[in-house]
Amino acid sequence: MDSTPSSSTEHHKRLEYCTTRLPYRQGRELKAVKVYTVASESKHLLVFGVPKIQLQGNLKNKLQQFVELEAFTDVFAVKFDRVEVARRAKRQMDAKQFYGGILHISYAPERETLQELREKLTQRRSEVSYRLSRNLTETKQKEEEEQASTAKKCK
Template structure:
């Protein structure tokens, strides 16, 4: 268990903070559930995800089972050096494909999990240089394919 001082010295990265829900959209633009307004570029997206809000009751196996529904998982690791709520844990999930991470993020964010509310965010800082190059090359191929289909 960590004391209060060590929790305050943990790193906190701006793009990991959960944004407030947007309540100023016109009714015709508002979907069925409230969402935050956040723009992602290909550089912000990643096959690496941080999952915050997992209750601290040894749920690694259950979390892995939940995440494998959306695609093949390379690894799942406990992250100890990030700022988080008391009695919760943060996990780093590494998916094989970036599309799996996109789907998992969209469907798992703000979902209840064993009494805790999950917060999912991309973790591009965990990518290697080769993973980043592959991600950008894949995006380029996808865009070129879409342009040639027209």
Template sequence: MRSDSDCTELSSPEASMLHDDDIEVHFASVADRMKLQEEVSAQVGIPRPASLPNHRSTTYEAFLAGDDMDNSTSCLEEMMLLEAIRRSMADCGYRQRHARTDVSEGDAKAYTVNEESRFILVRNIPALGATDELLRRLAEFGTVERHRLEDDHDDASEYVDVMWVQFDTVTAARRAKALAVKNPFYGSVLQISYRPQDERSSDTRAKLDERRELLQTRPAACSTAAMPPTTSVGRRTPTADCSIE
């Protein structure tokens, strides 16, 4: 359990830096409790005295008895304060991620033929004038037909470049997306994503035809590989101990 001094407000930058996998319960600080008490007092419309007993059992008994108006008001404010804190903690976003619906940046993701493309977008490139070296790295996975720098992209800045690349095949783009990010590029980890929206109708048709041909030839290849090797068995000749009826 954390103390009031270690509390982090939900709207602070420190709270946004916490990982989703960490489940933390935040309690209201002293300043937050005082602020809520003032708001509750203003809503109730009864001025809060300067000095009131802080023990909850005393105020609760006085509230049940109804003798002391000040104690009853204090107990009512305290109960409303606890209810407000409970509701704020129930609405807290620090919950455990759902394994199926929540997908973070590093989780595995399956791509369909519709989402894959031979057009990719490379982000987080250090603006050091190393475009030729980056193209040589990408050329290890396939032929780079065209490329250009996207200066108007949202992720492009004075220190970071964004490059649009066109490969000759979807397979080359798939290998580049999976393998080109393994090693850092001048201290930065590259971020590669597909760009199917840049395809023409001929590119989409060629991609679908290639996928259809692969699906048609795959069952025949798998059945051929699964069959045991055929061996020639000659005619069996009876031995001397065998009698043929």
């Protein structure tokens, strides 16, 4: 088997922390800067870095509130019901200590079915259209309030 990583698994590698960000952008903890598109986020997560000391039960208990686990050797595949829940679990558990090891959690969009991808893109489209219509309504309300206050000042 070839030892060079394929492009399909390249996104599972842990990135180095960014140390060149401006101080006001840095935040309290160093972060690896990575941009996720709608297609690259996923309901599926891969959990790397679980020590091989029979911790499947402990990890399952930790993730039990989210979903059922599918176990591999030292990598676990997790499928969530919604992308938002997967996003929250990744944010809370990535780069955290777990029984002497550091967990690395990455999205696994390659495990999605075509139907899941369609649902994800449709969901995103509806979220964006909702936000646009809400922002348009708020903008109109602000303009009407400004016109009303200007009219009162002119009287």
